[in-house]
Amino acid sequence: MFPKEVYTKRRNQLREIMDDGIALVLGNPEAPMNYAGNVYHYRQDSTFLYFFGIDQPGFTGVFDIDNNTDYIFGDDVDIDDIIWMGPQPSVVDQAAPFGVENTAPFNDLKSFLADAIKAGRKIHFLPVYRAENKILIHELLGTPLSQIKEMASTEFIKAVVSLREIKDEYEVKELERAAAIGYEIHTTAMKMAKDGVYEREIAGECEAIALRAGGLLSFPAIVSKRGETLHNHEHGNLLKTGDLLLVDSGAETDSHYASDNTRTLPVGGKFSAKQKEIYEIVLAGINKGNDLIRPGVSYRSIHLEVCKVIATGLKEVGLMKGNVDEAVKAGAHALFMPHGLGHMMGLDVHDMEDFGEDFVGYNDEIKRSDQFGTANLRLGKELKPGFVITNEPGIYFIPALMDKWKEEGLHMDYINYDKVNEYRTFGGIRLEDDVLVTKEGNRLIGNRIPVSVEEVEKIMS
Missing domain, CATH: 3.40.350.10 (Creatinase/prolidase N-terminal domain)
Structure with missing residues (x-):
């Protein structure tokens, strides 16, 4: 109160x-x-x-x-x-x-x-x-x-x-409280992600941490080694060394302010060379997004710049090809990232989504795109000091979508489908930070949860 x-x-x-x-x-x-x-x-x-x-x-x-x-x-x-x-x-x-x-x-x-x-x-x-x-x-x-x-x-x-949409000093303090609980949730998940553990054991501990802190989870936890399913709330899989575990979870304080973070973990504590390669691309994307967030910049422009980082990285490993700017303009990158970069956050984890996303994320100047992928961007308008937003790029290998696009011959100039097929069982990687837009630029809400390969592997060990 x-x-x-x-x-x-x-x-x-x-x-x-x-x-x-x-x-x-x-x-x-x-x-x-x-x-x-x-x-x-x-x-x-x-x-x-x-x-x-x-x-x-x-x-x-x-x-x-x-x-x-x-x-x-x-x-x-x-x-x-x-x-x-x-x-x-x-x-x-x-x-x-x-x-x-x-x-x-x-x-x-x-x-x-x-x-x-x-x-x-x-x-x-x-x-x-x-x-x-x-x-x-x-x-x-x-x-x-x-x-x-x-x-x-x-x-x-x-x-x-x-x-x-403008968070005052009291709200920011509550969001920082939620972030501290979220930090414990995610670092605990990192320590638990071992061979022979069920997803539900980690999901249960995430909820227990939130309850012990006097609140609840801010949304049902996503704890899944099938991270290519964007909102996967099934927790029945047994983890094995070599799996990737995607943990998208956050806390809600007793005053109902939220946190929302995602980390993707190598079960057993070490990324394989193939996993590390894709992970580093997503990490470059989230860092680019964080760097670009500032007042007066449209979030859609930041989304598209991050998509270029994703497409550039995928081209370097042979999954995409051709001109990166043209590929993103055409929407070819959305095979791998079919969602928007982030959303508003506050009293609701998707703040004010009950009003309709277009009222919250768009305005008379910036309208929602109808292009696949970018159409799912919940926030497109210019940023203002006091906005609190999530920044959450990802790369996913969704077999049904891969097959559909290949059968339809979509974006053949930009996607190397033979190489993509080698990743059918890879899963997905997403990383997510919570960011406050300030007058000068931005700052993270709370301490950053370990995110580099070295940081994640260290805490998992």
């Missing part, structure tokens, strides 16, 4: 940006696993946390923009709640540390909004990703369920993005 003034300032800034009306910020309800009383671990909505702070279910925040007033609607507990959960603070007491003075019972929200609608006032709401909240919007506003996505307020989305 930050000082009260932080939340008050955020809400004041939001009202200054928006023109008029009422803006709703729905808190998240609890989500049952298999019956109502057995719920998944609770996770509050990030935008509700950002403006209103209360990390409990059963609340909705309201901005009355016309009257310069904020409200929290929620209910005090009853005796049954106290029996099962113990004494609980009142809504008034929960709202006070976040600077909200106006509270009301949750059932009053519908009549509050009905009066506003009757007066012809705008009602703004953000995109809704929980089914229960879609039903709530329908009940509160009469919005057809099928139209809720389209009727989310673009004005509200853009206003929130303009605030949340």
Whole structure:
């Protein structure tokens, strides 16, 4: 929890940006696993946390923009709640540390909004990703369920993005806390990646570290020797000496700020010559990306420069050929790196992705590409001081994609398919750092997790 003034300032800034009306910020309800009383671990909505702070279910925040007033609607507990959960603070007491003075019972929200609608006032709401909240919007506003996505307020989305994309000093400190936990997760994985260990043993320890630190993982851990599958959450493989283990994992602090790092490890502690060759190309890519990050530079231009580093390295080992600039312009490199270079990070590991990537990563000046590979770039717009982004290049050998492109005769001038076929069982390598854009350039969030061949092999030994 930050000082009260932080939340008050955020809400004041939001009202200054928006023109008029009422803006709703729905808190998240609890989500049952298999019956109502057995719920998944609770996770509050990030935008509700950002403006209103209360990390409990059963609340909705309201901005009355016309009257310069904020409200929290929620209910005090009853005796049954106290029996099962113990004494609980009142809504008034929960709202006070976040600077909200106006509270009301949750059932009053519908009549509050009905009066506003009757007066012809705008009602703004953000995109809704929980089914229960879609039903709530329908009940509160009469919005057809099928139209809720389209009727989310673009004005509200853009206003929130303009605030949340710039991390203040308090947020950066939380991100550094998350990075410290993430450092322990990854160095522990390095020490565990040995012959005869199951992926699930390492994945379980990653989660245990986050739990012991008072939070959770910021997303389900990717711990896989089948790293060519970009988001591989299967953890059933037995590791053998000579395998490559891709570990993409991060922590979420008790205030819900995230870390997100990837390292790729040689099981048994030593890279083979072939693995080292490809690894060094990815390492050159991540270092190039880190060097280029600064205010005023479009992240798409950085993505493309890193792709040129990847393509140059692949050409040097015989997997690609021809003019590198032309190959990247044509999209030939995407056989090996079919994803974007990185994304925003903050309260969400993919920050504000619930609003839609184009609102967060693009703007009127820079639109999303439709080219395979670059189309998957989540962030393309110019960088500003206060952005926190991930930088995560990779090289993957995906047999199905390799076969598809060869059969279709794609990029024959740039790809040596006979040589590529020798890497069918190689897997994938990805490296990822978390970076804060500063006024002068950038700096890493937290201490850099061991990343060079020498550093990784040393800690694994």
